[in-house]
Amino acid sequence: MDAYDRITRNAAEVVTDEEVRALADSPDGKRAYVGYEPSGVLHVGHMLTANKLIELQDEGFEVVVLLADVHAYLNGKGTFAEIRETATRMQEQFVAYGLDPDRTEFVLGSEYQLDEEYVLDLHALELETSLSRAERAMSEIAGGDTATVAHAVYPLMQALDIVYLDVDLAIGGMEQRKVHMLARDTLPSIDAASPTCLHTPLIADLTTGVGKMSTSSGVSISMEDSAADIEAKVEKAYCPPTADPDPTDDGEERENPVLQLFEYHVFPRFSEVVVERPDQYGGDLTYGSYDDLEADLESGELHPADAKGALATYLDDLIAPGRERIESQRA
Numbered sequence: 414m415d416a417y418d419r420i421t422r423n424a425a426e427v428v429t430d431e432e433v434r435a436l437a438d439s440p441d442g443k444r445a446y447v448g449y450e451p452s453g454v455l456h457v458g459h460m461l462t463a464n465k466l467i468e469l470q471d472e473g474f475e476v477v478v479l480l481a482d483v484h485a486y487l488n489g490k491g492t493f494a495e496i497r498e499t500a501t502r503m504q505e506q507f508v509a510y511g512l513d514p515d516r517t518e519f520v521l522g523s524e525y526q527l528d529e530e531y532v533l534d535l536h537a538l539e540l541e542t543s544l545s546r547a548e549r550a551m552s553e554i555a556g557g558d559t560a561t562v563a564h565a566v567y568p569l570m571q572a573l574d575i576v577y578l579d580v581d582l583a584i585g586g587m588e589q590r591k592v593h594m595l596a597r598d599t600l601p602s603i604d605a606a607s608p609t610c611l612h613t614p615l616i617a618d619l620t621t622g623v624g625k626m627s628t629s630s631g632v633s634i635s636m637e638d639s640a641a642d643i644e645a646k647v648e649k650a651y652c653p654p655t656a657d658p659d660p661t662d663d664g665e666e667r668e669n670p671v672l673q674l675f676e677y678h679v680f681p682r683f684s685e686v687v688v689e690r691p692d693q694y695g696g697d698l699t700y701g702s703y704d705d706l707e708a709d710l711e712s713g714e715l716h717p718a719d720a721k722g723a724l725a726t727y728l729d730d731l732i733a734p735g736r737e738r739i740e741s742q743r744a
């Protein structure tokens with residue numbers, strides 16, 4: 414695998430391929446970033462993009478984590494004081510999860526987003542952007558039916574962050590892609606470059622395999638889950654013996670979330686995965702790659718129940734340090 418393959422491993426898409434190839438040719442000192450609205454506790458969505466940041470650190474990238482306090486405020490996530498408080502806790506959880514604190518720059522959005530220059534650039538982007546475009550960009554990010562003026566400002570600030578944090582690569586889940594496309598189209602109007610982007614896949618809803626896993630609806634796995642919570646959630650997960658399940662009767666696409674969690678959470682962080690089985694069921698199985706595990710699930714060699722047991726154990730290993738951090742934050 415060359416640097417390009419490692420950088421784009423598990424990405425749902427990159428924009429554009431040529432731009433990412435150029436970064437892969439000389440990654441040293443290049444800057445990649447993800448922005449997160451501070452929330453009390455990390456969940457699998459945060460951890461998925463964090464996995465990519467950890468991989469990029471290994472490739473020589475400098476990593477910036479934006480704790481987007483102003484964005485969270487614009488998205489109705491609480492008072493400014495509450496959001497600030499959660500930002501600090503979130504930073505500690507990212508470090509517990511595995512981001513190298515010596516090689517990660519944590520930035521609070523409000524450190525620069527209220528500066529006069531930033532605000533004037535924001536107003537320049539507002540002049541260039543239709544309300545409908547801004548609203549469309551937010552369709553996967555803001556809940557609720559009524560778009561507010563705050564929701565129109567939000568994606569333009571996210572675009573400007575790329576300029577002010579001076580990053581070469583913007584990372585985000587697929588739900589961020591429309592904001593990034595807006596950034597690519599509008600930043601040249603203020604003489605800034607169109608950003609290069611890498612989007613990570615979304616994990617499907619754990620119990621149905623339909624849509625995306627979400628903290629607000631359905632079951633999600635977060636850093637505050639106990640080992641028993643994780644085990645119970647994974648045990649109930651939808652896991653047919655294929656990575657490509659049939660759609661529902663209503664025609665909705667389904668994924669296999671158990672396999673997705675192996676692919677995007679477990680294998681990026683563990684070089685080998687052992688599925689423990691009693692001798693009478695064939696003994697332990699050891700996998701050096703996701704593809705081998707998927708092939709065994711599809712062939713019937715690996716039973717979904719055994720796969721789930723191993724998944725719960727590995728997820729717990731990933732979550733345990735952060736969970737301890739949260740417990741001490743609450744003490």
Ligand code: IYR
Binds near residue numbers: 585
């Ligand atoms: N829109 C993100 C939060 C966010 C991301 C970036 I990248 C920013 O520059 C600012 C905010 C979310 O949905 O959490």
